[in-house]
Amino acid sequence: MRTLLTNRTFLRLLAGRLVTNAGDSIYYVAALWLVHDLAGSTVYTGIASFLVMAPGMLQFVVGPMVDDLEIRWVLVVTQAAQGLLVLTIPLAAWLGVLRVELVLVVIPLASLLNLVTYPAQSAALPRAVDRENLSTANAVFNTAHEGVNMAFNAVGGVLVGLAAVGAVGAFVVDAGTFALAILLFLGLTLPERAGGDGRAATADGGTDLGGAPDGDDGADESVRERVDRYTDDFRDGLAYLRGTAFVPVLAPQVFISFAMGMMLAILPAYAGLRGGSGLYGVLLSALAAGALIGSVASARLDWVPYGYWMLGGTALTGIAWVGAALSTWTPAIVAFFALAIVHSGGNKVLFDTLVQTVVPEAKLGRVTSSMSTINGVATPIGSLVGGAAAAVVGPVPVVLSVGAANFVGTAYFALSKSLRSLPAVADVEYGDDRIEEFSGGP
Template identity: 45%
Template sequence: MHSVFRNRAFARLFAGRLITNAGDSVYAVAAMWLAFELGGSSFYTGLAGFLTMFPQTLQFLVGPFVDRWRLRRVLVATQVAQAILVLTIPLAAATGRLSVWVVLVVMPVVSLLNQFVYPAQQAALPRIVDRDELVEANSAFSFAYQGVDFAFTALGGVLVALVGAVSLYLVDSVTFAAAALVFLTVRVPAAEKSAEKSDDGDGGVTTAVDDYLTRLREGIRYVRGSVLVWLLAASLVVNFTVGTTMAVLPAYANANGGPDAYGFMLAGIVGGLLVGSLAATPLKRFSLASLSVAGFAFGGVAWLAAVAVGWFPATVGLFFVAWIPVGATNVIFAAMIQSVVPEDLMGRVASVNASASAGAMPVGALLGGIAGDSVGSGAVVTCAGFGFVFLSLYWLAHPLLRGLSTVEDIEGERYGLARPPRAESSESF
């Protein structure tokens, strides 16, 4: 993995992600706990989760912009906007106007701005690193996300207990600003254009809108006609599980100790994702099918054991183990997509994938919050564990998924990942 860091553009992009993820990790703990504290029940954390996750379902709409705009500008602008926005919470607290509804308004707007960041980073990676380095680059990016999240979610729970959730919004604002400065130094080459030529437009509004819609449809058509649509079905199960779990986790942790317990439980989950992402490079020699079937079966058993064990340290440790397969498969699937999808489609495909797979998260969060108040947080977390077991059986039963090879041997044409015919469009957009 060390070789990819010799690439200056990648190293700077990685550094920016480290900084912004540190602030985001602390913010996520502070925001969910503040919603729970001000609202007083799992319903409000479920609603907070729904409002935060719902903008992810709209990410497909930003794909055409990401494929057209300069990626550095996208990264810098989103960081600056979020730095300003999160300051509204400390301001509301200082003026005596802070309520759970202020928190619930800010959370989805911050999340909406963040929807530009993921496809921009996904589109940047294949432009700045070689194809044979994509797994290593994605593994490093997952470390930037999961590793920092592991440390700072645990720290966030402790800091909430010590200084209060509102103070952590100030920390997040500073990290957004620092990340913007780092992203300013990143140079990302323009995407390689496809062989198809597009018509020259007159630059008018109608032409620009038509071109945007054409490009949007192209990204959706690419995903719909490939194996990615079946991968998305699997992602829906995982994300529904994530949504329900995150909605009741504050209440579940509160029964086991309070905000510090919440931080440690989040750290356990994120730690598993971290170890899985670091294990992706040696695991890439195995087929995608084998990793998914065995990994999610193992994760499901560990998850159910975490709920049943009845001893908090063991619960954290088993949650850690349960999320290792998720971390590994996330990295390897991202590398698979980047290795076969044409560069000038990458932003759209990444955003369509993210939007479609994220659709189950807000639904899971909302239903999980309601169920948590009705039947208890422990019952909801237990049911979520069966989602992983189901996912293993789904991969085993589906003939196309069951035959997926290693990421380096994937045949794009066999799985519908060749470039689709491109409709006429304008360059004015």
């Protein structure tokens, strides 16, 4: 940890992460509550939640882009574009033309830009720290991520609830975070990395365009050719995943992500049922607090066999969601929401470390983006289903269904001896056959 505190590149990357997290938290709270306020229907909040997450379906394009481009400028440009985009909401309100349709247009565009930010930061991390500090760096990143989310989800809820600010004013505050992030990322420098799979390292720390002929920097490559190349890289990522333990481990997570998407879509309505906009921010903060606890604990739990980590974690999460659905006492609801996300917060650290340890660096961007795409498709679709379902049965049964989904995940791991026998993350090494040549299943 002391080494990380003296690593200026890591600290600047971490500071940028904190600021972008703060802005994203405020944006998310303000956007979904504004849609809920303007439309008054879970169908619309389901659509809004879908649009926030739907760009994740294009993750297969982003991974190779991150491998190709110079990370500093990717971060600067995306932050600037997002800042300008979110300012259209307060501008429309000032002109008296703010409608829910405008918010539903801004949401996916901002999310599409943000789709580049976090993969770029993740791709930069293994270049900013040494291998022996990577697990700790991931834990710090995720701990800081959830800590900021916890604080600024509450801040977003407070801003939305203040008559002098409201959801529209929160977008102005959000734009300020993008400006600060730009200043931080402008000063970011990364060491050169070795290329692979036809990509040669460049002086700016990026890589030249894979697939371009020798002597051609790829500038004349058509859009169709680039899309085809990105698709090939996505397939390359999938090809690597086949036969590895990552596939059976991802399967229940995809199912649970679908259910989580349902819950996120109905959260404004659930909070309105139990307390209002203030409770909405508190519940989002509780989710972030639980993830923070999980992230902190994960640094000391990498010795736990990964299969049993998944088995126990999904069971605990299912119990928590059922408790949240059945409780009417606000402190208990908040506590159950926090408990429900502890395992997810810890698993993000452990799973990211597992992937970064086993997967070759030259394939890391496309493999992680392939997995994110698979997992990312489930959550937005779940939001659409959850919003529509809540309009018929109400938000509480939807929360109960999220708990049931986690119990299905528990059964999945309980019935598979090969999955339960997966090794602890601390015991895994580069190219570990127990992960890469996994032949077991449920």
